[in-house]
Amino acid sequence: MTKFDEATGAVRVDATTYDVCLDPGYAIGGPLNGGYLLAALLRAAVDASAYDHPVSTSAQFLRAPATGPAQVLLAPLKTGRTAAMTRATLVQDGTACVEALVTTATLAGEPAAWSAGPPVTMPPPEECLPLPRPRPGSGMTLGERMDLRFDPPTVGWFTGAPTGRPESRAYFRLSEPQDPDPYVLALALDALPPVVFSAGHRGWAPTVELTWHLRALPAPGWLTVVGQGRLIRDGWFDEDVEVWDSAGNLVAQSRQLARLGRG
Amino acid sequence: MTKFDEATGAVRVDATTYDVCLDPGYAIGGPLNGGYLLAALLRAAVDASAYDHPVSTSAQFLRAPATGPAQVLLAPLKTGRTAAMTRATLVQDGTACVEALVTTATLAGEPAAWSAGPPVTMPPPEECLPLPRPRPGSGMTLGERMDLRFDPPTVGWFTGAPTGRPESRAYFRLSEPQDPDPYVLALALDALPPVVFSAGHRGWAPTVELTWHLRALPAPGWLTVVGQGRLIRDGWFDEDVEVWDSAGNLVAQSRQLARLGRG
Numbered sequence: 001m002t003k004f005d006e007a008t009g010a011v012r013v014d015a016t017t018y019d020v021c022l023d024p025g026y027a028i029g030g031p032l033n034g035g036y037l038l039a040a041l042l043r044a045a046v047d048a049s050a051y052d053h054p055v056s057t058s059a060q061f062l063r064a065p066a067t068g069p070a071q072v073l074l075a076p077l078k079t080g081r082t083a084a085m086t087r088a089t090l091v092q093d094g095t096a097c098v099e100a101l102v103t104t105a106t107l108a109g110e111p112a113a114w115s116a117g118p119p120v121t122m123p124p125p126e127e128c129l130p131l132p133r134p135r136p137g138s139g140m141t142l143g144e145r146m147d148l149r150f151d152p153p154t155v156g157w158f159t160g161a162p163t164g165r166p167e168s169r170a171y172f173r174l175s176e177p178q179d180p181d182p183y184v185l186a187l188a189l190d191a192l193p194p195v196v197f198s199a200g201h202r203g204w205a206p207t208v209e210l211t212w213h214l215r216a217l218p219a220p221g222w223l224t225v226v227g228q229g230r231l232i233r234d235g236w237f238d239e240d241v242e243v244w245d246s247a248g249n250l251v252a253q254s255r256q257l258a259r260l261g262r263g
Numbered sequence: 264m265t266k267f268d269e270a271t272g273a274v275r276v277d278a279t280t281y282d283v284c285l286d287p288g289y290a291i292g293g294p295l296n297g298g299y300l301l302a303a304l305l306r307a308a309v310d311a312s313a314y315d316h317p318v319s320t321s322a323q324f325l326r327a328p329a330t331g332p333a334q335v336l337l338a339p340l341k342t343g344r345t346a347a348m349t350r351a352t353l354v355q356d357g358t359a360c361v362e363a364l365v366t367t368a369t370l371a372g373e374p375a376a377w378s379a380g381p382p383v384t385m386p387p388p389e390e391c392l393p394l395p396r397p398r399p400g401s402g403m404t405l406g407e408r409m410d411l412r413f414d415p416p417t418v419g420w421f422t423g424a425p426t427g428r429p430e431s432r433a434y435f436r437l438s439e440p441q442d443p444d445p446y447v448l449a450l451a452l453d454a455l456p457p458v459v460f461s462a463g464h465r466g467w468a469p470t471v472e473l474t475w476h477l478r479a480l481p482a483p484g485w486l487t488v489v490g491q492g493r494l495i496r497d498g499w500f501d502e503d504v505e506v507w508d509s510a511g512n513l514v515a516q517s518r519q520l521a522r523l524g525r526g
Binding site (some may be wrong): 055056058059060062063077078082083085087096099101103105107108109110111112113114115116165166199208209211213215216229230231232233234235236238242250253255257259260 | 318319321322323325326340341345346348350359362364366368370371372373374375376377378379428429462471472474476478479492493494495496497498499501505513516518520522523
């Protein structure tokens, strides 16, 4: 069992209650990564479902949970012939931290009937850049758990040369040997620095709502994570992320609405 | 009071219960339009909130309600300094039909700090086409309530010449004199024929999940509604819609995940 599988493990207590233990290894400066929280929540939702895959997840981030024990509470809303819908809430000390609507189904793995092409052409991984390791004590433990190689212009902000557009692009894999699966995708699609850093903004940018759809099971190898925003206005911004697998398939789509940092 | 305001009116029963009356004028061949249902649900959520605008809404469509009386049940999840989060469920005869997570906030109306441009250049409205009126008895009552002028290639499917890509684009306004507001936007973003018609598919395409974000209050006049899909696979497709107002502002973004019709 990998560290990630263990850190996202959900243990069945009864048909609608699962125990999880939130791992301090997936923190971004204090709070735990939202995609990590969703991965743990989705393991519970899928375990309790008659279907195999979390095809659609919409989540509101209410409060940042602490590391340590938490529960996932499930409320089945509908079980249909091809999909099931469930409300899933990550609860800690009796307080809801993340509330999500989850649709599970079983993807048959048919080839795409129609697909758009990738939104950008990435340079090969060997021409992409890791960001420097965070300072010890910064609480950015997530950086140790994953290997990100950025498309160089999209990390220009790090050296004072932002592109001026909300964008963030990188190759992604876990640091430990593990092939991507739907739970790794949940982590990957929230793993990039906020797209607004590239537009000259800084500071903690709390996600308010994140919806993602699993479109296919990913092939082994690097994932390509392409993030962009469409509008920064009134203190809010959107971040749209596509995840493509090493075989050239669009495997996940997400959009989040977040608050602009004040930092 | 316009027909649309009346049809989406939500009457407060108590702090967490609102009565609505679902109007047969917003049907698409039997079922009521999903955007119309969201408009009624959002009126209740906003009325009960300390904030003025429905900035983010994620909805799962569980069952198609009949026309007539229904309730919106609210469960407040968090009230913060800049936004509040609420679970809102459209219930009919004790059965949940739509379950949504709603974030309300008050948009200050500041100019955009950064905006992408429109994804396409539309021809002027006078060069765009209405679709023929539906046959009497088809149950497509929604068509009477709104005025849609389509970018011609995107309705080529109607005469047997689909473009081959999932896309749908039109100018939108209500048939009655009413300036657009957030509730009209909820209707507009689900008002186009499914994007997959343009890719050669037909038949009822049930929405499973729809998330939309209100990004600015719309100026009076035509709305431009631009829909496209990125992937059709395993019987599922995504439909991404942007709504632009007559002043050239991106005012709403939505994405839905839907099942491909069998028709």
